Amino acid sequence: MIFNVSFKNNLQKTVIYKLFFVGFLLFLNSLSANAQDKEPTWDELANQYECPEWFRDAKFGIWFHWGPQSVPEQGGGWYARHMYMQDVGRQKFGKMAYPYHLQTYGHPSEFGFKDVINEWKAENFDAQALIDFSKENGAKYIMALANHHDHYDLFDSSYHPWNSVNVGPKKDIIGEFEAATRKAGLKFGVTSHDDRFLNWWTPAFGADKTGEKAGMPYDGHLTKADGKGLWWEGLDPKDLYGPAPEDRTPEIIEDIKKNWLKRHIELVDKYKPDVLYNDGFNFTYGEYGKEVARELYTNSLKENGSIDAVMLLKRKAKGTVNEVESGGSNTLRAYPWQSEITFTDWFYKKDRHLTHNARTILEMLIEAVSKNGNLLLSMELNHDGTIPHEIKKSVKIVGDWLKVNGEAIYDTRPWTVYGDGKSVRGEATETVEGELRNATDSQKHGEHFNQRTTATPAFSHDEVRYTTKGDDFYIIVMNPKGGEFLIPSFAKKKESNPGVLKELTQIYDGRTLSFKQTNKGLLINMPAVNGDSYPVVLKANFK
Known part of the structure; x- marks a missing residue:
């Protein structure tokens, strides 16, 4: 650029040059600001991601997988779906939902799941008491259900009228959990399970195939106008159940995905979670899910100077941490991961036996930690927000164990092998009829749902797991018995x-x-054990 300007005097010349120089600096600053305003893409964030140390150190979290499906006392963890199904097929855990609903509430053409939501009042919900109990019993981070497959938001959602502030308890459940968790000084996370709601809700648009009300449409077919009086x-059932299957055009599906994105960006921005779990093997709705994950990590990057958040998925994907549902890793992994377990069917039901007790929770926790993982325990709640007695009892036992033995769990890292014993060596163990409980058989079926449960036979007495912390080495005897055993x-x-x-x-x-210590192994002489014992931790000093 060439300037051909004549000046009357040197003063005018100086002023013009100064103005030009200032303008040029402002121009450069605007370029720099624009460059800084450009946020990184998901791929850029994923490429630089490392699981934060706080998550690796925490080891044990408690999850409040709780919502309106906890109102019915029977019917399994997919009550909202199964209450519309006279025949649940292979999903036997939901076989009581339809008959229970008829007996308790009436026919689903007249009293549908939208009405069950209205029954949920969470009248004794005390977020601070729940968080304090969790912290007292060893939890280092808290997770809470933001929405389930039922397409109902448990937070103050601006983009979805079927939410816990507007319908049901009239409370911001996630907001209360988040505030209580921060007050307790713990990390906070949220979980979203909303990606499959359209197919999941298909039965709500059906009708009985047999009986006196055969052919009578369920309430999924109701319109906003039907709610008058x-x-x-003022609410539209289709905002909850989705459009009828025959009305699901590509354009409508795309609008649903865009709405999901708005809801979850708001969830991430409003409650600033440290952890986000999408219940699926891929990002929810593909690029939309990646955009929410990008927002999660970008927020963390701005706040902490590094990515201190965790995105959980059920598959291994760059930039995320792998989640294993109701199971554990079959191997010692080189990277951090998480196991998740629950007591019954994810929502507390009185017609289901407890899948876990203190023994199995500790076994799953120790298994995970020895293989470079964490354990997330779903502590199911009664519909009113209180902890069922038998669940509280088990969690308190776990907490008492951790108070004594926590140094072998928290802040530890795995050793070069995770353990020893019959199951590690692949030797046959006792099986339970009707269930795959043999360790080697379970591993053939993958890792999801290979958990140890209350039906699982006890470990052999030589079963041990290892953890380390700096120069400290821990040998955890899973099922101790007095006498000698070899490692x-x-x-x-x-x-x-x-x-x-x-x-x-x-x-x-x-x-x-x-x-x-011999060429065959380490021969340990355990003291006598009075009856059954929880795992015992031995601290080893090696030269």
């Missing part, structure tokens, strides 16, 4: 041997144990 006046991993000439063992003590009482 009723409790749900082949510590054989003198074995490659896995960490060294010469100098001292071995029990954490809970400081007792020194006698042992002998």
